[in-house]
Amino acid sequence: MLLSLLDLWTAYWEFVASRADTVLVCSLTAALCYLWGRKSQRPILVCSKAFHGFLQQHCPVVMESFSPTPWCWGGRLQTVVSYFIKSRPSVTYRNARIRTADGGQISLDWVDNHTSAAYPESSTRPTVLLLPGLTGNSQQPYVLHAIKQAMSHGYRCVVFNNRGFGGEELLTPKTFCAANTSDLEQVVLHVKTLYPQAPIFGAGVSMGGMLLLNYLGRKGSESGIVAGLTVSVPWDALKSNASMEEHLNWLLFNKRLTHELCNAVLRHREILEKVVDIENVLQARTIREFDERFTTLLFGYKTCSEYYYDASPDKKLPYIAVPILCLNAADDPFSPQHAFPVAIAQELPNVALLVTSHGGHIAFLEGWFPRGETYMERVFNQFIHAALEHPQDIRKACGLEQEQEPEQTCLVSA
Numbered sequence: 001m002l003l004s005l006l007d008l009w010t011a012y013w014e015f016v017a018s019r020a021d022t023v024l025v026c027s028l029t030a031a032l033c034y035l036w037g038r039k040s041q042r043p044i045l046v047c048s049k050a051f052h053g054f055l056q057q058h059c060p061v062v063m064e065s066f067s068p069t070p071w072c073w074g075g076r077l078q079t080v081v082s083y084f085i086k087s088r089p090s091v092t093y094r095n096a097r098i099r100t101a102d103g104g105q106i107s108l109d110w111v112d113n114h115t116s117a118a119y120p121e122s123s124t125r126p127t128v129l130l131l132p133g134l135t136g137n138s139q140q141p142y143v144l145h146a147i148k149q150a151m152s153h154g155y156r157c158v159v160f161n162n163r164g165f166g167g168e169e170l171l172t173p174k175t176f177c178a179a180n181t182s183d184l185e186q187v188v189l190h191v192k193t194l195y196p197q198a199p200i201f202g203a204g205v206s207m208g209g210m211l212l213l214n215y216l217g218r219k220g221s222e223s224g225i226v227a228g229l230t231v232s233v234p235w236d237a238l239k240s241n242a243s244m245e246e247h248l249n250w251l252l253f254n255k256r257l258t259h260e261l262c263n264a265v266l267r268h269r270e271i272l273e274k275v276v277d278i279e280n281v282l283q284a285r286t287i288r289e290f291d292e293r294f295t296t297l298l299f300g301y302k303t304c305s306e307y308y309y310d311a312s313p314d315k316k317l318p319y320i321a322v323p324i325l326c327l328n329a330a331d332d333p334f335s336p337q338h339a340f341p342v343a344i345a346q347e348l349p350n351v352a353l354l355v356t357s358h359g360g361h362i363a364f365l366e367g368w369f370p371r372g373e374t375y376m377e378r379v380f381n382q383f384i385h386a387a388l389e390h391p392q393d394i395r396k397a398c399g400l401e402q403e404q405e406p407e408q409t410c411l412v413s414a
Contacts, residue, residue, distance in 0.1 A: 041065055041066070041357055042065050043066055043354050043355055043357075044355045045063075045352060045354050045355075046342055046346055046353040046355070047345065047351065047352035047353065048350075048398070050349065050396075051349060051352050052352075054393060054394055055383075058389075058390055058393070058394075059382040061375075061378045061382045062325075062352075066356045066358070066364070066366065066375050068358040068359060069366055069367060069370045071368075074358075074360075075329055075331030075333055076248065076331075076333055077360070078331075078364070078365050079252075079333065079334075079360035079362070080252060081365060082360065082363035082365055082374075085371050086141035086370075086371060087141065087371045089144045089145060091148070092111070093110060093111060094110040094112060095109055095110070095167075096108050098190050100172075100183065100186060101182075101186070102172050103172050105168055105169075106160070106161070106163060106166075106183055106186070107166025107168040108159065108187065109138040109158065109159040111151060111156065113154065113156050116154035116156075119155070122156075123197050123198065124195075124197050125155065125156045125195070125198055126198055126199050126388045127155065127156045127195060127198050128146070128156070128157045128158075128200075129157075129160060129200055129203065129225070130146055130157060130159045130205075131202070131203065131205065131208030131209070131211055132159065132161070132205055132206075133205050133207050133208055134207040135165065135261060136208070137166055137167075138159035138161060138166070142376070142377075143159060143205075145373060146377065147159075149384070150384060153385050156198070160184065160208075162176040163175050163176050164264050165264065170268040170272070173274050173298070174298065175298065177295050177298070177299050178207050178211055178237070178311035179214060179299070179307060180299055181211060181214050181218055181219075188215075189224070199388060199391065201226060201228070201229075201384050202215075202216070202229075203229045203230070203231075204228070204229075204230050204231075205230070205231045206234070206361065209232070209313075210233055210237075210311060210312075212228055212230060213228075213230060213317070213324070214311070216228060216316070216319075216320040216321075217317065217318075218316070220320075220321045223321065226322060226391060227323045227387035227394065228320075228322060228323070228325075229324070229326075229327070229383050230324070231327045231328075231379075232328060232329070232361045233326060234312075234335040235312065235335060235340055235341055236339040237307075237308035237309070239338070240334060240336065240339065241287060241288050242336075243335075243336045244287060244333070245286060249333045250286065252333075253333060254287055255285070258284055258286055258289070261294075262281065262282050262284060265282065265294065275297070276297055276298065281293045291304050291307060292304045314339070314341040314344060317345065317351055318344065318348060321350070322350065322398075322400070323350050323387060323394045323395065323397075323398045324350065325352045325354060325379070325383050327354045327355075327364075327379055328340060328353070328356075329355070329356050329357075329363075329364065330356065330357050330358070331358050334361040337355075340355065341353070349398050349400075350398035350400060354379070362376070363376070
């Protein structure tokens with residue numbers, strides 16, 4: 001009996017071992033299950049105890065474990081895969097263009113949500129203001145998903161397209177940069193003028209998040225925005241640029257973004273050649289070179305380093321006077337972890353820094369087939385609803401209702 005069992009086992013093993021495809025499949029399955037289980041962990045939430053309590057009650061997704069897609073190893077792969085496979089929900093926009101003080105124009109894409117059951121009155125319907133990334137616009141997958149989330153709650157949406165990227169013509173030789181908030185200020189004023197009784201929630205992604213934070217820091221209590229959310233913000237532009245110039249990051253991301261920026265300059269060559277040497281700009285091979293040859297000149301900075309220092313939002317956080325939740329991944333190639341303003345966030349009652357171990361840049365893919373909504377969308381979905389449906393509670397939790405004693409802060413695993 002013992003001999004027959006041994007013979008059976010030997011025959012079985014010889015059959016399995018002789019099939020390379022079987023061994024490969026079994027090994028990959030085991031490896032993926034191991035990696036998925038190892039990477040599944042709760043994010044780190046840095047905020048005051050009161051803000052933590054509010055989020056725990058009204059935005060419980062920040063307490064959940066985040067399990068990144070098991071076949072996406074590392075932030076670079078998450079970022080690349082998200083770019084290629086993310087779905088694009090159908091959204092119908094109403095485009096409107098507003099003129100600026102310098103004679104230029106800004107393209108705004110609206111979703112009015114007239115069928116909103118929660119807010120049938122347009123005058124009081126909350127507005128979600130979305131700010132895309134460096135070369136993004138209202139057609140980006142993350143924007144479309146965010147709009148679908150906001151519409152499900154009955155909110156109105158408007159996308160602030162950076163000059164030259166919303167399909168509009170440049171009327172003046174001025175584009176945009178992360179440090180210049182004048183266009184955003186005019187957009188917020190425009191929205192408040194149209195709907196003075198409706199609260200505005202601001203959401204910025206990547207460079208759009210930098211712009212939002214810089215605006216909130218400069219305007220303080222007069223920002224016209226009730227709360228904000230940022231995703232994948234580069235906190236220190238100098239450190240971010242150094243990360244993006246690492247060889248693999250340059251090859252995967254920096255080179256493509258620089259090419260898109262140069263193409264935008266080329267599209268508007270007729271108006272921009274009045275103020276810059278177009279041929280010199282088009283020879284840029286990195287974002288830093290582009291900023292040295294274009295952005296710094298256009299916005300009056302003496303050096304690129306001066307511009308990057310002014311554009312970095314980390315030091316603006318203490319001047320922000322609204323609740324703000326900031327989502328970042330520790331393996332984001334655009335925003336290195338050592339630049340996250342953890343120490344600053346620990347001292348502020350109205351700032352929550354949510355950090356996942358994995359997720360890349362504007363990715364946060366989860367599940368085996370991550371084409372649809374991801375962890376990023378779930379955070380957005382719950383936080384906008386929490387902030388807009390419980391405005392007094394969140395302001396009280398963030399110490400914004402009245403002057404309070406300094407509150408003990410906590411650094412916890414959500």
